Amino acid sequence: MTDLLTIRNLAVHFDTDEGVVQAVDGASLQVGRGEVVGLVGESGSGKSVTALAILRLLRPPARVVGGRIDFDGRNLLACSEEEMRAVRGAQISMVFQSPRTSLNPVLPVGRQIERLLVQHGTSPPGQARARVVEMLREVGIGEPERRAGQYAHQLSGGMCQRVMIAMALATNPRLLIADEPTTGLDVSIAAQILDLLGDLGRRTGAAILLITHDLGVVARRCDRVVVMHAGQTVEWAPVRALFHTPAHPYTRALLRSIPRVAGAGEMEPIPGWVPSLLAPPPGCRFAPRCALVRPECRTPVPVRALDADHRVACFAVETF
Amino acid sequence: MDALVVDDLQMHFPLRSIIPWRVPRVVRAVDGVSLRVAAGETLGLVGESGCGKSTLARCVLRLIEPTRGRVLLDEEDLTALPEEALRRRRRDIQMVFQDPTASLNPRLSVAATVDEPLALHTPLAGAARRERVDEVLEEVGLGAGLRDRYPHQLSGGQRQRVNIARAIATHPRLVVLDEPTSALDVSLRARVILLLAELKRRMGMAYLFISHDLSTVRYLCDRVAVMYLGVLVEEAPAAELFDHPAHPYTRALLSCIPVPDPDVAPERLRLSGEVPSPIDIPGGCRLRGRCPLAQPVCAEPVPLREIAPGHTVACHLV
Numbered sequence: 001m002t003d004l005l006t007i008r009n010l011a012v013h014f015d016t017d018e019g020v021v022q023a024v025d026g027a028s029l030q031v032g033r034g035e036v037v038g039l040v041g042e043s044g045s046g047k048s049v050t051a052l053a054i055l056r057l058l059r060p061p062a063r064v065v066g067g068r069i070d071f072d073g074r075n076l077l078a079c080s081e082e083e084m085r086a087v088r089g090a091q092i093s094m095v096f097q098s099p100r101t102s103l104n105p106v107l108p109v110g111r112q113i114e115r116l117l118v119q120h121g122t123s124p125p126g127q128a129r130a131r132v133v134e135m136l137r138e139v140g141i142g143e144p145e146r147r148a149g150q151y152a153h154q155l156s157g158g159m160c161q162r163v164m165i166a167m168a169l170a171t172n173p174r175l176l177i178a179d180e181p182t183t184g185l186d187v188s189i190a191a192q193i194l195d196l197l198g199d200l201g202r203r204t205g206a207a208i209l210l211i212t213h214d215l216g217v218v219a220r221r222c223d224r225v226v227v228m229h230a231g232q233t234v235e236w237a238p239v240r241a242l243f244h245t246p247a248h249p250y251t252r253a254l255l256r257s258i259p260r261v262a263g264a265g266e267m268e269p270i271p272g273w274v275p276s277l278l279a280p281p282p283g284c285r286f287a288p289r290c291a292l293v294r295p296e297c298r299t300p301v302p303v304r305a306l307d308a309d310h311r312v313a314c315f316a317v318e319t320f
Numbered sequence: 321m322d323a324l325v326v327d328d329l330q331m332h333f334p335l336r337s338i339i340p341w342r343v344p345r346v347v348r349a350v351d352g353v354s355l356r357v358a359a360g361e362t363l364g365l366v367g368e369s370g371c372g373k374s375t376l377a378r379c380v381l382r383l384i385e386p387t388r389g390r391v392l393l394d395e396e397d398l399t400a401l402p403e404e405a406l407r408r409r410r411r412d413i414q415m416v417f418q419d420p421t422a423s424l425n426p427r428l429s430v431a432a433t434v435d436e437p438l439a440l441h442t443p444l445a446g447a448a449r450r451e452r453v454d455e456v457l458e459e460v461g462l463g464a465g466l467r468d469r470y471p472h473q474l475s476g477g478q479r480q481r482v483n484i485a486r487a488i489a490t491h492p493r494l495v496v497l498d499e500p501t502s503a504l505d506v507s508l509r510a511r512v513i514l515l516l517a518e519l520k521r522r523m524g525m526a527y528l529f530i531s532h533d534l535s536t537v538r539y540l541c542d543r544v545a546v547m548y549l550g551v552l553v554e555e556a557p558a559a560e561l562f563d564h565p566a567h568p569y570t571r572a573l574l575s576c577i578p579v580p581d582p583d584v585a586p587e588r589l590r591l592s593g594e595v596p597s598p599i600d601i602p603g604g605c606r607l608r609g610r611c612p613l614a615q616p617v618c619a620e621p622v623p624l625r626e627i628a629p630g631h632t633v634a635c636h637l638v
Binding site: 042043142156158159186187188189190191192194195213214215216217218219220221239240243254255257258259260261267268269270 | 368369505506507508509510511513514532534535536538539562572573574575576577578579580581582583584590591593594
C-alpha cells in the first residue's frame with residue numbers, strides 16, 4: 001500500500017527586502033497510514049513552513065518553488081484552491097502552537113465547533129449542538145455543556161488545546177498535523193494533551209505528523225522520526241534506531257545538547273549557529289557546524305540507506 | 321552560612337469585592353513558605369504555573385511587599401529595611417527574568433544596560449567602569465563588538481546573556497533566576513545552562529533557580545524544593561529528589577517529563593484535572609482533589625516532616 005503522505009524535495013522561498021530566504025530546500029518525508037511521525041529540529045529549521053506547505057496555507061512572500069506533495073495519490077501542489085478546500089479540515093487538519101490565538105475570541109468555543117460540523121456536513125444542523133457536547137467530553141473537558149458556551153479567554157491553555165484537538169478531529173481526518181502542540185503548557189498538562197492525541201489517533205486511525213523540538217516527546221510518542229536542519233531533511237529513522245544509532249552528525253549533536261533527568265550526564269551545545277538562509281552554504285547546510293566536514297560536503301548530498309527504514313543524507317557516514 | 325533565609329513567607333492578594341459589605345476574597349499565591357539557600361549553593365524551585373514560584377521570587381527581592389514573613393540576606397532582614405537601605409542592598413541580590421526581550425530597555429545599548437547597576441551600586445567611574453562593563457560582557461560570552469548594539473539587534477540567546485551580565489555585574493551574593501531558559505530554543509538553552517554553571521563556579525554566588533523544566537534543574541541544582549498551590553510539598557538534595565521522589569506531586573511531575581529514550585518508560589502517575597484556583601484552596605493536602613492516591617486522611621492538615629537527612633515531604637501517605 002502506498003504512503004498516505006509523501007513529500008519529495010520540497011522547496012519554499014521567501015522574498016524579502018534583503019533577498020530570497022531559502023527557508024526549505026530539499027525536504028522529503030513520508031507518513032504511512034495511521035502512523036505517528038515526528039519532525040524535529042531547532043527553531044528556524046523549516047518544520048512549520050513544511051507543515052503549512054502541506055495544507056497550502058503559505059501566502060506571499062512565501063512561495064513553493066519546487067517539489068511534490070502527494071497525499072493519498074494526488075499532488076496537492078497541483079490542486080486548485082477549490083479542491084484544497086475539500087482537503088483542508090476534512091482530510092488533513094492541523095493543531096497549532098498557540099491554542100488561544102488560534103480560536104476565535106468573539107465566538108463561544110461550542111459555536112466554533114458547531115460551524116465546522118455544519119460546514120463540512122458532518123452533522124445535520126439540528127444535531128450539531130449535541131455532537132459538540134459529546135466531542136468536548138471525548139477530549140476530556142469537564143462540564144462540557146457549560147464550557148461549550150464559554151469564550152477562549154475563559155478557558156485555560158490546556159483546555160483551549162483540547163478544544164483545538166476536538167475541532168481537528170471533528171471531521172475524521174486521515175492526517176493530523178500537530179505543530180508544537182504542547183509549547184507553553186505545563187508539563188502535567190502537556191503530558192495529558194499528548195496522551196489525548198495518541199489515544200484519539202489510535203481510535204480514529206488518523207496518522208499524525210508531530211512537529212516538535214523536544215526529543216523526549218518524540219521518543220515516547222512517535223513510530224518514526226524525520227530530522228530537519230536549516231530547511232533540509234537530514235535523517236529518517238524508526239524511533240529506536242534514531243536514539244540508539246543516530247547517524248547524521250546533526251542528529252547526534254541534537255541528542256547531546258539536551259539536559260537529562262536520568263543521571264546528570266554530559267551536555268554539549270550544538271556547535272555554531274543555524275546558517276543564514278539568505279545565502280545558505282552549498283551542499284549540506286550543516287557543513288559549517290560539522291566536525292566531520294569534508295570537501296565534498298559542499299556539493300549536493302546523496303541519501304544513503306543504512307537499513308530498510310533508516311536513511312541519512314551525509315557523506316561522512318559510511319554504510320554500516 | 322546561609323546566603324538567603326525565607327521564613328514563613330506569605331503573599332495574599334486581596335480581590336476587590338463587588339458587594340461592599342462582604343469580606344473580600346484573597347488569592348493565596350504564597351501561603352507560608354520557608355526555605356534557605358547556602359552561600360554558593362543552587363536551590364531549584366519547581367512547580368507548575370500558578371503555584372507561586374514567581375511571586376515568591378518577587379517577594380524575596382521585595383519587588384512586591386509580602387503580607388507576612390521575613391526574608392534574610394546574610395542574616396540581615398530585608399523585609400525590615402527602609403526603602404533607601406534596601407536599594408543599597410540590591411547590589412547583593414539580583415534577578416534574571418523569564419522574557420529576555422521584555423526585561424531589557426529597548427532604548428539602552430548593551431553597554432549602557434550593564435553599566436546601569438555599576439553606576440548605581442559601585443564607586444567605579446570613568447575608564448574603570450567601562451573596563452568592568454567589557455569584562456562582564458566577556459564573562460558572559462558576548463564579545464566587545466556587541467557593546468554598542470541595541471536589544472532588537474540581538475538574538476534571544478544574546479539578549480538573555482545581557483540580562484545575566486547585568487545581574488552579575490555588581491558581584492551579587494544571590495541571583496534569582498526566574499525561568500531563564502524557558503523562552504530559548506534547545507541549543508541555546510544548553511549554552512545558557514552551561515554559562516550559568518560556569519559563572520557560579522567562578523564567582524561563587526548562590527542561585528535561586530526557578531523553573532518548571534526538571535531536566536535543567538537536575539543539571540544545575542544542588543537542592544530542589546517543589547511547590548504546589550502556594551506551599552512547599554517536598555524538599556531534598558537534587559540526586560535524592562530525582563532518584564527517590566516521595567510526594568505524589570513530585571512523582572507525577574517527574575513522570576510527565578518526556579525522557580529522550582524510547583526504551584525508558586517512566587512511572588506513570590497522572591494527576592487528573594488542572595491546578596485549582598488559589599482563591600478556593602482545599603483544606604488539608606492541597607493536592608488531594610487531583611491525587612490518584614488520595615485517602616480520607618488527606619483532608620487533615622499536613623506539615624512538612626523529615627523522612628531522610630535533608631529530605632522533607634508533606635504527605636500523609638509517605
